[in-house]
Amino acid sequence: MAIGVRDVADAAGVSVGTVSNVLNNPSLVAPATAQRVQSAIDELGFVRNDAARQLRAGRSRTIGLVVLEASNPFFADLARGAEERAYTDGLIVLTANSDDDAVREQVSLDMFQQQRVLGVVISPRADPVRIQRMQEQGTHVVLVERTTTDPTVSSVAVDNIAGGQLAVNHLVTTGRRRIAFVGGPTSIRQVSDRLIGATRAIGSQQGTTLQVVETTNMTVLEGRSAGESIVAMEPSERPDGVFAANDLLAIGVMQALRSGGISIPDDIALIGYDDIDFAMSTEVPLSSIRQPSRKLGHTAVDLLLARVADPDSPAQHIVFDPELAVRESTHSTTS
Amino acid sequence: MAIGVRDVADAAGVSVGTVSNVLNNPSLVAPATAQRVQSAIDELGFVRNDAARQLRAGRSRTIGLVVLEASNPFFADLARGAEERAYTDGLIVLTANSDDDAVREQVSLDMFQQQRVLGVVISPRADPVRIQRMQEQGTHVVLVERTTTDPTVSSVAVDNIAGGQLAVNHLVTTGRRRIAFVGGPTSIRQVSDRLIGATRAIGSQQGTTLQVVETTNMTVLEGRSAGESIVAMEPSERPDGVFAANDLLAIGVMQALRSGGISIPDDIALIGYDDIDFAMSTEVPLSSIRQPSRKLGHTAVDLLLARVADPDSPAQHIVFDPELAVRESTHSTTS
DNA sequence: CGATCGTTATGAATCGTTTCAATCCAATGT
DNA sequence: ACATTGGATTGAAACGATTCATAACGATCG
Known part of the structure; x- marks a missing residue:
């Protein structure tokens, strides 16, 4: 039922490696071959299996966002800003709302860790110890509207x-x-x-x-x-x-x-x-x-990606001034 | 860096299969062993890799939801309802907002397909042909507030x-x-x-x-x-x-x-x-x-899961009456 | 004409989990 | 004493894409 690279490769008369290259490093493939592979993809309706990609890559292309309330305009805008910023890097934002409930927040964070998200943007509660551990386990964290004594956690806030x-x-x-x-x-x-x-x-x-x-x-x-x-x-x-x-x-x-x-x-x-x-x-x-809620989301993702790119870079704390x-x-x- | 079942197995002195069973079929494992494995998990801070699970399982435990506007209370409630319903089945809802833009909607749908979501709940635009193809490729679809001539697509709406x-x-x-x-x-x-x-x-x-x-x-x-x-x-x-x-x-x-x-x-x-x-x-x-927006989300997921459970079941069209x-x-x- | 280089293409190994046939072992029955 | 049963455990195979060392090939050069 499901079409895989193997099927595409066979249909195009090339090896699986070449199909992968067409998808990820088109410059390595001769134009004629690439064209042939592309046709096979379209014809068979091949859809990449993200799970397999992630498994191999070791990490997803995903950012987790935990908000107190999705319907609250502040968070809605924050999410919007985060999505916009993430989109420019081809990343996707998974949004979970905790409803200000510590348990639901925990569940969401667990989920995000299992998904091996690049990092998490989170606003409320969040046990400092838990956050510390998440960072140790390689999941970066950016706090929104909440500072912490932990100097290794970045944060964004409005004054x-x-x-x-x-x-x-x-x-x-x-x-x-x-x-x-x-x-x-x-x-x-x-x-x-x-x-x-x-x-x-x-x-x-x-x-x-x-x-x-x-x-x-x-x-x-x-x-x-x-x-x-x-x-x-x-x-x-x-x-x-x-x-x-x-x-x-x-x-x-x-x-x-x-x-x-x-x-x-x-x-x-x-x-x-x-x-x-x-x-x-x-x-x-x-x-x-x-x-500036949207800008907040934007910046939160910025900080996150900065630390993903260089895990040893120092945590940053950015405070925005509100506007009249x-x-x-x-x-x-x-x- | 990353802890896997292998590490847990070694630490607990059992095989990887047993660790997996502790996680997925606890009844097959002797209580004492399960306890030992659990300790190892806690101690090492093992976090399951969802990508690997999904790869093996062939499908994710995820439902895609595409809304026109996340900040619109109608969709916020819809999403809430969908999440609640999904939660009872241990599923998670990925929400994407299309901003009423056909391109963004396409991108979101592609993404969901790559994630091998169980199905998609979607409200607007959506090229009927695309929907048809998605269903053929095994991604079920439920329409919200929009009927279609295609008899194989379920839908929910308010009158x-x-x-x-x-x-x-x-x-x-x-x-x-x-x-x-x-x-x-x-x-x-x-x-x-x-x-x-x-x-x-x-x-x-x-x-x-x-x-x-x-x-x-x-x-x-x-x-x-x-x-x-x-x-x-x-x-x-x-x-x-x-x-x-x-x-x-x-x-x-x-x-x-x-x-x-x-x-x-x-x-x-x-x-x-x-x-x-x-x-x-x-x-x-x-x-x-x-x-009844929340109920709408709830029901949409119901219909989706019904078809996941039995792909040959007929499409259903449910119309709710609004309340005064x-x-x-x-x-x-x-x- | 053989050596060398750059461009393309190959395919086996790999990621981490789950599955399942096979094995083990102690208890029970004859 | 031996066969049988069934609960507990094992470990190799499988999922599907990506990577990378290797090979194939034609062109260029000395």
Whole structure:
């Protein structure tokens, strides 16, 4: 049933070695012969057996990617970037989502090792010991959004502190003074970093204040109740600029403020984080902080391939700065 | 460097065959021996070479999935469903996104064939001839959201006509009579089917009318301008129920209507399609038609495995009915 | 004319696992 | 004491592509 190089060789009247050369080193084969072999391939419908290739080669042409959630736009873009980069080298990316479950992550990693992937790009959890061992066994690892003490592991990340600063500086630049941070729980690293950045920005600006409205999660609903609590404030205490730790919260805040008769951006400016697709489609288009997720994926694969090419090269840690996306929700007050 | 069965066998003082049996047929091995082998495996950090397994087995334990867009929630859920189903059989799903590009789709399919996947689940384009050939070469195919004349190819789909009927019937049931359909272009199959369903529902209900507001795409922005044109209508011509061909459009319509001082659902009831996460977070929670995407992925894998198990079994075509998700935007008029 | 060189082509060996016919051994039956 | 049974183990063959040392061949040169 299955057609192999042997069959192609027979059909073309050459040896198996020649068929292989047509496929992998065409320059070694006389054009006429190559043509004949190619015809045989087409005619018989020969499809290379990747398992056999890999076995011989000792490694696959594959990169493993473990994401927390495939449907999360951040990871979707990250994966996209990784695929694009891999594609230029003729590599393929296998994506597995762990759903933030340690067991599923383990299973995925085991799978990738069995497949002898060139390396793995992984974002979350991942027992440091496990990672160490993987590298010893020849599977390179690049961490996303997570640094480690292990100096032999490369990583890529975006600077959430810089993002927080960027957001608040922008609010201040557009004339806001009393800033509120909406987000939580602060046990989440990203959230606390963004808050640190916000605090830092406030500290470097005369006459500005920061208040924190903590939430229990990062949903539209929570944002709405945070917004309601802002509406309920004494007008004198009420902030004139709100920085939400993510866009969903920001959307909730926007809904509550507008229901409360507060104008955005005239009364209160509002900025979110993540720059989800939806940010530009809210009633007042939402300013946000954009993470270069695609570039992150791109770079992660770069780092991986660098270490594959030279296993002794030092691990690298690359941190990207997020970008500001200005929209109507933070336009300057119409004086 | 790499540890193989040979090394494990030596370390445990048994033959390679026994090691293999510990891994694949533990019942054939004496418990004491199995234990000894297992220790050697752990100690040496032996990791099976999947390429060699597959080569011997002649096929992989893998299913290929080609989606139009990984970030599209519909496909993300589909993939999720497929993975869940595959997982119970110890299979893994390789996901590739074609970005609706025929070339990329071809590349992905080639790749899957080289990997000797058990079969492929694919949604779009796909040259019928190619599919035919793939099946002849032993790679089974299941189509998603696309039927074909080829009787040997299985498929799964959701019934968009039924969805359109469901939406409009719901509007009528809640007391609406003058329905507007917002969507387009009708060259898209899904859109035209939903419209057909809407028309059919109207036809079976006395005293109801349907007008169509055609759009050029399915974005929030387009929805907003469609909504504005509704606001601009003579109150006597204005619909009292709007069925949007997707949730993004519906959200745009909602924004425009509310800005125009029209109350939802009191003045106009609104229902969307797809039931995206965001539907429940709009200012007035949006009713929608939910596609059982996860179940679709689940079933696609089912069909695939059925044919793998018995290649001579007939192709099956399964069509799911969508479900109604009722939220505030279609609550009955407060009489 | 024989030696030499470069281009093409060959095919046996190889990768690591699984499979399966053959072997071994202790226990049981006669 | 010998044959039989069946559970446990063995190890060589097989999967299919790639590699590489070797050979074949014609052309060029001294």
